[in-house]
Amino acid sequence: MMWLSGGFIFRKGYSFYHRLDPRAKLLNSALMFVTTLLARSIFEMVLVVAFMVGLSAAATVLKRVARTMAFTALFSGFIFVVNVLFTRDLETSVLYATRFVAIVVSTSIFFITTSPDELEQVMKMFRLPRDVVFAFVTAVRFIPVMMLDTIQIMDAQKSRGLELEKGNLVRRVRNMIPILIPLVVNSVVRSGELAEAMEARAYGAAPKPTSLLEYRARRVDIGVACASVVLFALAAYSFYFVIPVQFP
Amino acid sequence: MGDILKIEGLNFRYPESPRNAVSDFELSIPEGEIAVLAGPSGCGKSTLLRTVNGLIPHMYGGEYSGDVIVAGSSVKGSSMRDLAQTVGFLFQNPENQIFMFTVERDVAFGLENLGVPREEMRSRVDEALRLLRIGDLAQRAPHELSDGQKQRVALAGVLAMRPKLVILDEPTSLLDPKTASELVTLVARLREELGTTFVVVEHRLDLLVGVADRLVVMDGGRKVLEGSPRDVLFGDDAEAHGVAIPAVTRVQKALTESKGGRAVAGGLLTPSELASAVEGRRR
Known part of the structure; x- marks a missing residue:
């Protein structure tokens, strides 16, 4: 599970794509997302996926995107089976199944290459309330801390004789209770301390807080954004007017 | 120089608690001092500190009487916004006071909250990083730092707000002996360079007696001893x-x-005082 979920977590990267303005990356991913919805045949879908694979390779995140694909393949298999059962149409079923993978990949590319700092910036751009943005920021910030907490608690409980890997499913789930309770208690204590520290550093003092970082679109960002729009228009045009479609 | 901190007849009781956490407390600390607050766990040290930066009474309710005056204004009558710029508070666990994904963003956190313009913020952040000698960590994520580095980052975030008074709540409790003594040296240096007043809660007095001007001992919510570290530690009590x-x-x-x-x-x-005393006798 840990290996598979790696497909959505940001890690530092230095490719040209990583360094793009988050807005350009968001626009590009959004357009790729819509393109997957426009594709009406397997051939078109293959084109879209091939483009995303090429882009991932250029952004040096192909391995992690492959993980995302492997992860979503499980669900897409399910979609395929259900579609075959209900529509009895193999081609449409394959199309839907690959479309699901393609949709997830298009968003995954954005999340893999966009740092939490940039995500915060994007959320602010959408004028989400400061509290909501800050809740998101702290949630992401404390993921590694909570993971470390969990490992420590598991070790502590194991050393006191808790056997996590034993018994049937019900028993295993019940075994998680001694892990979860200290974890929740820890988090509650932690949130109290965070609240104090926020107060001590004037959280909410100014009606309009400022930001240390400034995102100013450079030429390359505008170039990439324009290229995405042109490619999108091309794809949409050719899907509907150039590539013949034989729907059954 | 005047007193940066004045506590007058302070009593505080948490809601639904049978007894006062702080009782009849009087204290004056002149600007530029390093004062150490000691006493057994649960003696009211943390509560007292929270009355100085305003978490009590602004965040916690309870029975409050007396007055705490920081840099000439009463804590009761000041807003948390104003207090945050006068009193810096370094909490015990640095982990829980680092909010952002990169060190420099976190140092800027308080300034962003105050709405400081970007250019000024940039220079104040850089200054704080330089003071604590952590400029090379500016782009690191918090989970990539050691405990000692986290402590410095948290302190940089406090100092970037340019407080006149900085409170350190058991700052060395999570540090190894070497990092702990580095922190004490740092505090002494900051006092010299910035003239900041420090109030430090600390159990490991060995580390601090060399730099502290004043030692205050609390027990059961009351001040029981106060004086220069020498007077207090050589007293009988x-x-x-x-x-x-x-x-x-x-x-x-x-x-x-x-x-x-x-x-x-x-x-x-301190060991160096002992060494020179022994040398003196040998000659």
Whole structure:
């Protein structure tokens, strides 16, 4: 599970794509997302996926995107089976199944290459309330801390004789209770301390807080954004007017 | 110089608590001092600190009487916004006061909240990073830092707001001995360079006696001893209130008792003082 979920977590990267303005990356991913919805045949879908694979390779995140694909393949298999059962149409079923993978990949590319700092910036751009943005920021910030907490608690409980890997499913789930309770208690204590520290550093003092970082679109960002729009228009045009479609 | 902190007849009781956490407390600290607050766990140290930066009474309710005056204004009557710029508070666990994904963003956190313009913020952040000598960590994520580095980052975030008074709540409790003594050196240096007043809660007095001007001992919510570290530690009562007497002082006390007061002269607190006293006798 840990290996598979790696497909959505940001890690530092230095490719040209990583360094793009988050807005350009968001626009590009959004357009790729819509393109997957426009594709009406397997051939078109293959084109879209091939483009995303090429882009991932250029952004040096192909391995992690492959993980995302492997992860979503499980669900897409399910979609395929259900579609075959209900529509009895193999081609449409394959199309839907690959479309699901393609949709997830298009968003995954954005999340893999966009740092939490940039995500915060994007959320602010959408004028989400400061509290909501800050809740998101702290949630992401404390993921590694909570993971470390969990490992420590598991070790502590194991050393006191808790056997996590034993018994049937019900028993295993019940075994998680001694892990979860200290974890929740820890988090509650932690949130109290965070609240104090926020107060001590004037959280909410100014009606309009400022930001240390400034995102100013450079030429390359505008170039990439324009290229995405042109490619999108091309794809949409050719899907509907150039590539013949034989729907059954 | 005037008093940066003045506590007058302070009493505080948490809601639904049978007794006062702080009782009849009086304290004056002149600007530019390093004051150490000691006392057994649960004696009200943390509560007292929270009355200084305004978390009490602004965030916690309870019965509050008396007054705390920081830099001339009463804490009761000041907003958390104003207090945050006068009183810096370094909490015990640095982990829980780092909010952002990169060090420099976190140092800027308080300034962003105050709405400081970007250019000024940039120069104040850089200054804080330079003061704590962590410029090379500016782009690191919090989970990539050691405990000592986290402590410095948290302190940089506090100092970027340019407080006149900085409170350190058991700052060395999570640090190894070497990092802990580096932190004490740092505090002494910051006092010299910036003239900041420090109030430090600390159990490991060995580390601080060399730089502290004042030692205040609390027990049961009350102030029981106050004076220069030398006076307090060589008095008869310090040990009874659970204060950890520095090893050098204990050595001297033992020598004085066994040799009828002729062993080594003067109240000794630090190893270097002991060394020079011993050298002096040998000559």
